[in-house]
Amino acid sequence: MAFLNKEIRDGDNQDLTEERRTATFDTDKMAEVIYGSEKLARRRREISHAVSRIPELADSRPLPFLDRFEKVTEGTRKLSVLDRHLAELIDVNDNGEALHLYHEVMGMEGHPLALHEVMFVPALIGQASDEQYEKWLGRAKRREIIGCYAQTELGHGSNLRKLETTATYTPSTQEFILHTPTITALKWWPGALGKSSNYAVVVADLIIKDKSYGPHPFIVQLRDEKTHQPLPGITVGDIGPKMAFNGGDNGYLGFDNFRIPRENLLNRHSRVEADGTYVRPPHAKIGHSAMIRVRSHMATGQGWLLGHALTIAIRYSAVRIQGFLEDKSHEVKVLDYQTQQHRLFPAIARAYAFIFCGFETIRLYDQLILDMNSNGNTSGMADLHALTSGLKSVVTHFVGQGIEQARMACGGHGYSMASYISEIYGVAIGGCTYEGENMVMLLQLARYLVKSVELVKSGKANQLGPMVAYLAVADHKVNLATGPDSYVKMFQYISKRQSWKATEKFLKFMENGDSRDVAWNKTAVELTRASRLHTRLYIMETFIRRVESVTDIPVKSALTDLLNLHLNYELLDVASYALEDGFMSSNQMDFIKNQLYSSLEKIRPNAVSLVDSFQFSDMQLRSVLGRRDGHVYQNLFDWAKSSPLNKTDVLPSVTQYLKPMMEKAKL
């Protein structure tokens, strides 16, 4: 059954319209699955529509033509316009609506409030006591103050135990003295720190009576609330241009014996009494909750970034006509090539899969905060830390790969900033680094896996959590023809074997006399492999669960095709692990490959609608190639004509330098 696709409009590119007519599901219904609710999917459309009626919210020029200064100014200008319209555009208490509004209006370039909402306010929510809530949270939420999260230093980002910024408690004045003892102790990288924020949650080593208690979060005023000048004792500025986020002011920050009151240690979980007595938190890493939050949200955020790039690439592939198949009198859409489908469709499946498992980690994070704040229960923290460490690493890596494939799938025009794909790529791959460098975080999950295998080895398999229970079983022979479960079992086997092999290897090094750290380092590559497999298994399982729970039959059927593609693609990608011990046969390999190719064919008629279902407006897409109406060529020409270089036919640099060179050559 074909659905009246709401994206079809008169005057659209006919090739795209043809694609939309073949859809077997309703894109509004699919959007409900992608955004988690009918309400949010609908509100996104309404918000986009409302934004389009406010001319001041439009980009003043295409963003790729702006220089850094203009990008920062443009972002800040739009924020001030938004501020006037906020209440009419969104329910300000609805995070999903706010997130969509910012993506729509601000683009990807970054803006002064980027870290305020994502880390500053959440750090207060997770770490501030009731009195501190009272003092700071309302002001922050009303945006009387703008904050950021200042943890990373010039010399240390991954190894938090070695952060050098000190917060030394002075009982006589009941103050902490914040100090930057060396150049490497400068805070470096925090988003929105350089020029926009007047407050920060600063993570510093707490020192009481010459004893270090490790990194703790403090709320610190950086700038005068009236003049916005840095306060005496504060050195703050912008760190310069980056691969992306160039509308944002990632910054540096130094303290020269800067004093803050005792109440500014965020003290919901640990505190310092007036006399300098330290009260420990219920969990040593509880101060890291703002990081766990961002990591928990990253899978959905990254899935949407991948969806953004794929919307551009798939739509363009349906309007790009080049080369022949059977009929040599008509060129075909490049989307008809199997290689193009293989490049793009598995990435669509991954985008959906990442979004679905992200919903699960967001739910787990919300539960953790509820438990911690209501009764100090931190029992979910270790599991969530392990899970999100692996997930952010695997997802950001694959999203980077997927976006890069999307760029290549657009041929030469993909390389132009008119496609906007390079901007999306720059933003997405930042995620491989921020919130914990990917290798470092994979090794965090590996600690958890090794401990789990050790539990099994010592006869305590009953203590394993549900996510790792397969490490104690999972060696069934599998007939792949029997549905998603058999793929899960196969993947469990592969993942279990890798976790065990890596653990055995690590233990062997220790038996042979290496210290734990040296043995760990000698096994690190194998350990990261185990973490990736475990995480991919989790993603696969959540994808299956989500598809099973969908009630709209046409949507479920289209998702099932995507799921089947995902299962076959994933298994094929890791087949070497199963082939090396003969667990998988070459017949099974062939079976998987054929399943994969037939999934590509099944998905083909729905490809455009699967990306239309992300329902990115043209404003949010910011891509000439990805336009909903498919009118690519005239708009590419118009876009090029708007280049500042084309303001004059002869550039001053040509007159000044090139012409004299050419003239000289003539002599």
Ligand SMILES: CC(C)(COP(=O)(O)OP(=O)(O)OC[C@H]1O[C@@H](n2cnc3c(N)ncnc32)[C@H](O)[C@@H]1OP(=O)(O)O)[C@@H](O)C(=O)NCCC(=O)NCCSC(=O)/C=C/CCCCCCCCCCCCC(=O)O
């Ligand atoms: C974890 C480390 C690497 C190591 O820590 P260390 O102290 O050395 O600990 P270990 O000795 O290795 O381990 C000791 C045990 O502690 C356990 N552990 C460690 N951390 C945790 C934790 N957080 N929770 C629970 N348990 C933890 C560990 O497993 C050990 O246990 P065991 O002994 O094995 O049992 C640590 O140093 C670290 O975390 N390093 C990384 C540093 C980092 O991540 N920095 C981030 C800085 S902030 C930043 O980067 C910000 C970026 C902003 C980007 C903004 C972009 C926004 C887009 C995002 C999308 C989000 C949308 C949100 C939308 C919305 O608002 O809704």
Ligand SMILES: Cc1cc2nc3c(=O)[nH]c(=O)nc-3n(C[C@H](O)[C@H](O)[C@H](O)COP(=O)(O)OP(=O)(O)OC[C@H]3O[C@@H](n4cnc5c(N)ncnc54)[C@H](O)[C@@H]3O)c2cc1C
């Ligand atoms: C876009 C962006 C935004 C950011 N925003 C913020 C922010 O708002 N606030 C903030 O505080 N910070 C922010 N950061 C900083 C970011 O969190 C850190 O850069 C990140 O945590 C990585 O730390 P690092 O730079 O010290 O990397 P390094 O640890 O120096 O990594 C370099 C290499 O060393 C390897 N390595 C390091 N340690 C180990 C280990 N133990 N085992 C194996 N390999 C290891 C890594 O794998 C990597 O290959 C941001 C960074 C970026 C790029």
